[in-house]
Amino acid sequence: MSAAVKLTPTARVVLGMLKLGAQTGYDIKRIVEVSTRFFWGASYGQIYPELRRLAAEGLVEAEAAPRGGIARTVYRLTPKGERALRHWLTSDDELIFEYRDEALLKLFFADVLGPDELLAHVRQARAEFQDVVARFRDIGAGAEEDIARGQASPYVALRYGIELMEWVSAWYADLERRLARGDALVEPKDLQSS
């Protein structure tokens, strides 16, 4: 009974993408860019070294598979890698959640700003988050076919992303509307007893 393999952050997405059918490091990167990028990224500088580590540990198998004159290495999960992926997916270790938000940091310090400066900031934040929503929607177009092929979960994750960013956009749009009307940042009626 080998001790459970603890996957590095990058290994999680690498093994998962191999399971979903990615074959090369290039493949993994390409798929990540149009799917998990917004909540779990991976760069070449991470992927290639990680694939080697995983091969050394026996979680993946490498096979040279040149396409014409282009060097190409195809990877696939070994049974051990398959188990490690499932183990991670079903473990109840505390889930990583990282959130870094400069718009919110500026808002936090906004008491030093004048009303028009504050409004300009809120406007910018609203616009940027709306752009994110638009990009998510583009990705979503075409996801419906995957569901027919039994891959519902990527679609669900995408829906989550779209709805979350919509919520954020709406929050800023609401604040923008109130500030444009001349309201204070916090009206007495907003105060809720917790």
Added chain:
Amino acid sequence: MSAAVKLTPTARVVLGMLKLGAQTGYDIKRIVEVSTRFFWGASYGQIYPELRRLAAEGLVEAEAAPRGGIARTVYRLTPKGERALRHWLTSDDELIFEYRDEALLKLFFADVLGPDELLAHVRQARAEFQDVVARFRDIGAGAEEDIARGQASPYVALRYGIELMEWVSAWYADLERRLARGDALVEPKDLQSS
């Protein structure tokens, strides 16, 4: 006319906290922990070196101010630091937004899980996000006084955090309810044409 100083990520929160009244590196850390931590952290390993860099650049002034036998250095913003803070707050550079979410990554790969494994995951995610809401609420208790003193914006940022995490919790709670009822991850009626 000195070229505009580009603030490092940590400098942004350090200067901001000095403006809000923090005096020492220890102060900054303490305040960050109960306020911006969830969307903009800072560790000692960042704060102390950063304060020195800022002093070297003339954005802050250091003064030895021991308390009894405890060595203590008090920092305050120089006019140049004041300007750099305002410049950052009013600039329209693209806002940093980073989001890393392991719960969502697992959901993305969840097609390999059985219904009960999926439900267990969703349950865990819902529980963890509810805990975050609870922690935010604790911080919120007592924030009302600050508003009376004209510091509305930290309160607004906190409200944002609470409401965002409530939204996330509710999203998972809804999914959990549907899965517990035996629904598929995506019901045909969920499919929206974008």
Added chain:
DNA sequence: GTTGGCATGTAACTGGTTACATGATTAG
């Protein structure tokens, strides 16, 4: 007397991005 808070600091490590370099193949 010992715990907890105040206060400062650093070394080692981890994780990740960016930029660069190389080169074949395919489509226009």
Added chain:
DNA sequence: CTAATCATGTAACCAGTTACATGCCAAC
């Protein structure tokens, strides 16, 4: 012919966390 895409890889850098070390003071 040339631009885009496929494919692999590395070096340099940046940011950040964790763990450790030190030591005073106040409260219990």
